[in-house]
Amino acid sequence: MKKIAGSALGAVVVLGALSTAGAWYTGQQLPAVLETSIQQANEDMGKTMPALGLSATIELVSLERQLFSSNARYRIQFAGSLDGESPSNFEWFVTDRIEHGPFPLSRLQTLKLLPVMATSNYALERSPELEKWFAGSQGGAPLQGQVSLGYDRSLSGNLRVQPLQMALDEQTQIDFSGLEIDFDSSANVEKISASGVMDSFKVTSTLATDESMRLEFKGMNLTSNTRKGVSDFYLGQNEVRLQQIELQIGESAPILFKDFVQRDETSEANQQLSARYSYDIGMISYQGNDIGSSQMLWTVKNLDAAALQSMVELYGSLLQSGKVDSESGMPQLTDEQTAQFKTDLEKLLAGKPGMALEKLAFKTANGESSFSLALDLDKPVSFDLPAPELTKQLIAQLDAKLLVSKAMIGDVVGVQATIAGETDKEAIAQQATMLSEMASGMALASELAVLQGEDISSSLHYANDQVTFNGKQMTVDQFVALAMSSGGGLAGMGDDAPADDALLDESEGENTLQ
Template sequence: MNKPLGVLAGIVVVAGALNTAGAWYTGTKLEGVLQTSIQQTNQELAKQLQGSTTHGTIELVTLDRHLYSSTAHYRLKIQDEASGPDAPPLELLFVDNIEHGPLPWSRIKTFKWMPVMAVSNYALEKTPFTEKWFAAAKDQAPLKGQVTLGYNRSVDGQMELLALEAKLDENSSISFSGLTMDAQADADGQNIKAKGYMDHLKINAASLDKPPVVVELNGLTLASDLNKSAYGFYLGQNVLELTEGQLTFGVAQSVAKIKNFEYAGSASANGSLLSGRLTYNVGDITLDGKPVGSAQMVMTASSLDIPAMQALLQIYQTKFQPQADGTLPQTPLTPAEQVLMQAQVEKLLAGNPQLALEKLTVKTANGESQFNVAVSLAKPASFELPPVEVTKQMLTTLDAKLLLSKPMIADLSAVQAQLVGQTDPQAVAKMASMNSEMAGVMAVQTGLAKVDGNNILASLNYAAGQVDLNGQKMSLEEFIAAMTTRFGGVAAQ
């Protein structure tokens, strides 16, 4: 054997010995790592499902250790209280073939030679509950994935839901292209990035006494970039994009379609104060092939005291959230809980929170309407003051503007007529015109708006106890008296 080949052989032998030692070490540490991971997962599940009627847990059923690999079996239990106290939990079983580090074969053959602790290859197992799901996926595991665990406890994972075609019953069916999801997380899941894609989903539901309903989704993308806050929940960005969605419904089997739907949500914290932004866009809406329009909405919030919101949420979940049967809890707030609630509301207001509907735009072929409103709040000196004085101190500023297009109202009235089966073009046009003009007349009669050409305009501004309604200035007391005069009599009739 020549010298280069001898050196190479020596390197291979040493590398193999190191890999064997590393694999043995990984195997001895594996069960503790799995149990810790499962415990953290169950804690996170409990946090995320808190306040809902659904509870979930995962457990390690068995672990068979070998030198280079191990096989684990897990059980996921999901219990929904809405199904009743005697309803059995939903159980899903998973098998996990775990390759020990530092150099698992699945990484070597794909030229990924960075040492890792383990590579997990998991898949849903076939049970009486999941056998129809397996059949729809041509007897393959319909849910599977791979997770790579680094020595720094970072995680790099891929999950796949396989394509399937299945009849749900005699009149209903589902067609699914499959979904892929990639995710990365550092130790203990403090930072998470994920991205997923689905090409197509179609659900056809029908019954003997109702018209069929067909839901279709095409081109769905999901993405998240999140960081766990000191308060136990995640901050960051979430994005959802849908290329096209379609709903077929009703006796006439009308087809409503949206294109280029986008949702973006972001949240951040400055100390104990939370800020967030939500954006919704619908690029195009049609009904039975006829254009309806487009829409956009942007909402923001800032300076929200996180501990106060969490305390108020806890009170809501225990005292006000509907129970599994839909009824409200019957136990009233105790005096101590009332004091706690008021203290948390005061703490929330002390942060001077700001809430805004920055933009609400609806655009049709012949018109565009816009609405926005922003509110700033503050803590009053006392809630024992007269209601008007509490309002003055608590409501720092309010600014709202409305532009309502009469042609847009006419366009949407025509869509409404189409939905109820009106087919006479002249009757539809007449009704649409009448509705748009009626909106202008009602706005002027109430005194809340004015008409300027084809637009209905309204503005409301409040600051320092003074109200400006469409250019008419008055005190808050005068404004309340005016609104009571205008609408109090109507409510009494």
Template structure:
């Protein structure tokens, strides 16, 4: 009786194993059939996104599928990344990178099972940069580990989970050295990569350069991070948030080996679209600046662009890219706008795109430029609202009047902050008498305040020296005084002449 029960159980287990094996084999066969199409679609989407990212630049990048060797349970793919006209310093370089990809077929790739990732997937990809004559020196820096490698899990719903690694690097020669901890980015994309999330991190790098004159430059960067949450628009590019940060940066340089330390460096970008209009907000921050052992302060800069007409902007960028060599030649020769030979149709199209861009009433703003010291904070903001003039052929004065509907700015200088900077300057110049330093600091803010009020360029509000400007409908409001544009220009010119005379 017990033997019969054992036989029944064994038969059941064996049957289950056969069913699982059959399911895995069928899944692997299905993957083998689907994989070529999935790779072609993924590569096409990647190239389209790269083209969008490089729009308006001379650099081009294209990923190609060189070969695909498919077996029942695995495949080997080879790719080539062609890069053309990449600007490196003052040189333009073109090169190719070759990658090999070992692909495990689903539904249960062995590498995922070992990592206890048991959700079925179509395939698990493991790609790496190949070593060849062009990359041999790079491999030498990474101790023969592939410098670029990554993993991608392709879901049956066309979602992707990925990880990308830049290998650690070590280099030294003639007293100079570089040590980089490597960088890793992981991400998730849903079907067709309509929504993409990214996270990246690196412990940092240290660089020690010694020149022939024995001058030393040391740079140490710690705590690099990247986060992104992006959604694809109908126009082919992504909007959302992309944030980057560096926890600590220390640079030692110069004959006296002065030390500059920065903490809390951050760049936070946000892109939004409302229909066919794009808005962009870019924040740049540094939480703490220290130089030569002395606390300097903290700073922030925030730019924004609003109501940018996307089709018009893309058309103008595409036109600029088509004439890029002419613009580059003019810049190299120190000229302004190049003398472009344009057909009537091309001229009409560019003007139409410019007017469509202006018809959306875009706004460009420096929302905040601030600097904070121990005892005070100064701020500046500026914004200009644009509109579509009746014609781009109007006389300059009338054109600007119709083009700029509103301009406003405000500068607020903190007298205590000016004093802090005067104190630092005195200390850097070697002044050690505390009484003299304190007196100079107190006088600095008051001197700037007195000069600003006497010239009528600013008002004093408490501990702040404030200048305001507002322009609309051909009239200027400068520090509460209304005047025409011509009168405002006269005031500025008169003060500029007075300052030059004083300086002389």
């Protein structure tokens, strides 16, 4: 028994000695580790923040080292504007209690037994500029979290934005349940994965019409899996899901957007970037009536990574130096910077970039309508060409297609009638059929559309200064003339067309909608 006790005591002594030695080692290495991490963070933010209209830098203000822990203080300086209208330069301070490894107490308390180099416990510091935010968070640090640094320089931790109730101004109030994000990254932040949850975020405001407005987001989940590519841009997938978005104006019934999903995916091949951005709404409802679902998909392709990176870095440097107009967002360039921007733009266009609204669709119970638009660009011989010739050389090709479902028109008319309180199903069906046929007739009479089965369709293709419109080839001038004459004819038809009330009055007896 004495031998067992002696062995256990010896193990504790050895473990304590190793922990003390590890803590001392961490304390010695900490300044260099922090400096490297801050430098890396500043480089990464310099490449990504300009896309948000901001620039930010982190600075280590102080570091007090002890044997088992250290206290650090950082300054984060921001410049730019998130809304494009309110330029500001402000700074936040963050306090950090750093527990030295290999076995920080906070990790042992949560049964995380793998050794780490250090664990950071950070929190936003109170200041006069942030007083309203702190007060709205019941006085605690509204932004805080914990990050552990592994001996392989990997990171794992969390970020917590505390619940918040506060008035932005006399008209606007925020009620926020809080946000929690867990994340992991490999050494040098080469790979990042994250997940987060939020229960609700509600904004109530008084509009200029003195009506109240309420916008509420409920049940958010986010996931992210990205890696740094050869071009230093982060590639991979991000997804945000919301169970419901609720919008209410005045005393009217709220509009509900259910099962909202936003996804983006970025990829890289042959030093060119491509991306996809999709937005889906599972169902739009009003007064208990399901109206339909919606989908939007954007894509970009063939973006020269080096040229894009150079343009982003230039914009970031201009933001930091206050050389970006707050109202227009346009940068103030020197002659040298103008030449650099022009070189980057030429390189970007030489890659033949393209952008497309691949699908904008609205689907009801019996039909789906959609619109698509794709634009491919090319490098012009010169940017000094007259505007018409420059446009002709910039646009390699353009494709557009509109498809309107007659059945969808009928569904929408039926829902409108139901919301208005109509109960005669036969009369509602007749009205829906009549209005969908009228829309079809007007579109066909204008020569801007054709009938494709039970859908009204219009298509346009442009390339090499030639237009193919609804299957017919013509010059650009001929197309413009057709569009103008058809538009005028359609407007005239609209003047002569009977009003909806007159059309409805033609229905007899019980089939007339009052």
